[in-house]
Amino acid sequence: MDKMVIHGGERLIGEVQIGGAKNAALPLFIAALLTDEEIHLHNVPALRDIDTVEKLLRNMGITVKREGFDATIQAKSLDTIEAPYDLVRTMRASILVLGPLLARAHGAKVSLPGGCAIGTRPINLHLDGFHALGAEIDLEHGYIHAKADKLAGTTIDLSLPTVTGTENLMMAAALAEGTTIIENAAREPEVVEVGNFINKMGGQISGLGTKTVVIKGVSALHGTDYTIMPDRVEAATYMVAAGMTRGNLLIKGARPQHLKAVIDKLSEAGMEIHEENGGLRCLMTGSIKSVDAKTLPYPGFPTDVQAQLMAMMCFANGLSVISETVFENRFMHVGELKRMGADIQVEGHSAIIRGRGELSGAPVMATDLRASASLVLAGLAASGTTEISRIYHLDRGYERMEEKLRVVGANIRRVKA
Numbered sequence: 001m002d003k004m005v006i007h008g009g010e011r012l013i014g015e016v017q018i019g020g021a022k023n024a025a026l027p028l029f030i031a032a033l034l035t036d037e038e039i040h041l042h043n044v045p046a047l048r049d050i051d052t053v054e055k056l057l058r059n060m061g062i063t064v065k066r067e068g069f070d071a072t073i074q075a076k077s078l079d080t081i082e083a084p085y086d087l088v089r090t091m092r093a094s095i096l097v098l099g100p101l102l103a104r105a106h107g108a109k110v111s112l113p114g115g116c117a118i119g120t121r122p123i124n125l126h127l128d129g130f131h132a133l134g135a136e137i138d139l140e141h142g143y144i145h146a147k148a149d150k151l152a153g154t155t156i157d158l159s160l161p162t163v164t165g166t167e168n169l170m171m172a173a174a175l176a177e178g179t180t181i182i183e184n185a186a187r188e189p190e191v192v193e194v195g196n197f198i199n200k201m202g203g204q205i206s207g208l209g210t211k212t213v214v215i216k217g218v219s220a221l222h223g224t225d226y227t228i229m230p231d232r233v234e235a236a237t238y239m240v241a242a243g244m245t246r247g248n249l250l251i252k253g254a255r256p257q258h259l260k261a262v263i264d265k266l267s268e269a270g271m272e273i274h275e276e277n278g279g280l281r282c283l284m285t286g287s288i289k290s291v292d293a294k295t296l297p298y299p300g301f302p303t304d305v306q307a308q309l310m311a312m313m314c315f316a317n318g319l320s321v322i323s324e325t326v327f328e329n330r331f332m333h334v335g336e337l338k339r340m341g342a343d344i345q346v347e348g349h350s351a352i353i354r355g356r357g358e359l360s361g362a363p364v365m366a367t368d369l370r371a372s373a374s375l376v377l378a379g380l381a382a383s384g385t386t387e388i389s390r391i392y393h394l395d396r397g398y399e400r401m402e403e404k405l406r407v408v409g410a411n412i413r414r415v416k417a
């Protein structure tokens with residue numbers, strides 16, 4: 001397994017280009033299942049998770065062609081309606097095939113995703129929603145057996161604004177008979193992206209970005225082409241990197257309207273952030289201030305940036321309380337940061353960080369995607385050398401991270417196992 005070796009202390013100065021959003025690209029690849037015509041996607045990020053979703057679709061007999069940042073997908077016919085355990089367990093977003101398969105093939109056999117490092121990750125809201133739309137759902141031998149001769153529009157009231165749950169149900173409802181109303185829908189930009197994409201395919205979805213999404217079912221959807229939005233979590237990660245190394249970065253492609261909570265929080269921590277040349281200029285001239293944060297569904301502070309902010313707070317001088325309200329176990333990075341000398345106390349859903357202004361490099365282990373990003377950031381700002389093992393977690397959601405960081409001055413290299 002590859003390792004990342006970082007010698008800390010370099011200020012990051014220069015430009016970083018943000019890639020296409022992983023959490024938009026994944027559902028858009030799968031939404032191609034909703035039509036038998038060709039779909040053309042642009043600005044597709046080069047990530048492990050994209051390779052996985054490509055394998056998943058190919059496994060079902062769907063043609064997928066990737067050239068650079070473009071992909072052509074055509075679900076002309078389906079060889080199988082199954083998403084097998086070995087693929088679903090490596091990428092839980094595979095459960096997004098349920099909606100399109102029910103709509104298109106009137107059935108699906110999808111492995112239950114199981115839990116992951118950050119929580120049990122139930123999918124009850126997805127399944128209850130499909131049942132409300134008229135599907136029969138059976139769970140047997142670790143698989144979801146779903147079938148629906150037809151889907152009928154209805155009102156679905158989500159007890160939690162689940163991101164992939166909203167996406168899954170939108171895709172099913174797009175080809176259902178009648179109108180579906182999703183109350184307490186997720187408002188994330190990636191969810192809006194999926195709705196915009198379906199509308200470009202001939203769908204009729206309104207209310208995107210609000211708590212109430214209305215989907216008027218249509219009889220068929222057609223092919224289209226679409227350019228994927230930039231990855232706001234990748235952008236936020238490099239914004240924090242600029243702050244932690246007291247650097248000065250132009251983060252090209254970052255959309256400020258997707259990052260308001262992050263911009264506000266990092267400004268509170270002492271960063272200067274303003275729009276420049278179609279991106280965000282991020283610099284830290286003074287010292288890092290301790291701030292409190294609480295993760296919330298969009299437009300609140302994103303849970304996917306929680307670990308990165310925690311790494312930054314270790315370099316402030318003072319007390320910071322970070323509460324994780326979205327997932328029940330998303331503090332796996334705490335133990336690793338403590339190996340670097342961090343003073344962090346976890347109490348229930350909150351982590352109390354006593355920033356000492358510095359960390360010392362150490363061998364650490366990545367446990368999940370965003371935790372591994374927080375360890376890279378900590379290594380960039382720590383004194384001495386940090387070695388991060390199991391960085392396959394990082395490759396799931398960050399494209400060429402060590403190259404992008406080296407270009408702006410980081411002393412970082414990937415050591416092949």
Ligand code: EPZ
Pocket residue numbers: 022023026093119120121122123124125126127160161162163164165186190303304326327328369370397
């Ligand atoms: C999406 O996961 C993202 N993944 C996650 O990003 C992100 O952290 C998360 O949304 C929250 O923003 C993709 O989009 C592929 P949820 P998702 O359903 O949809 C509970 C990353 O790092 N819940 O919004 O799985 C759930 O347990 C990844 O890129 C139920 O109880 O998240 C959690 O506590 C990590 N029942 C909360 O809702 C359900 O049926 C939010 O989960 C569904 C969810």
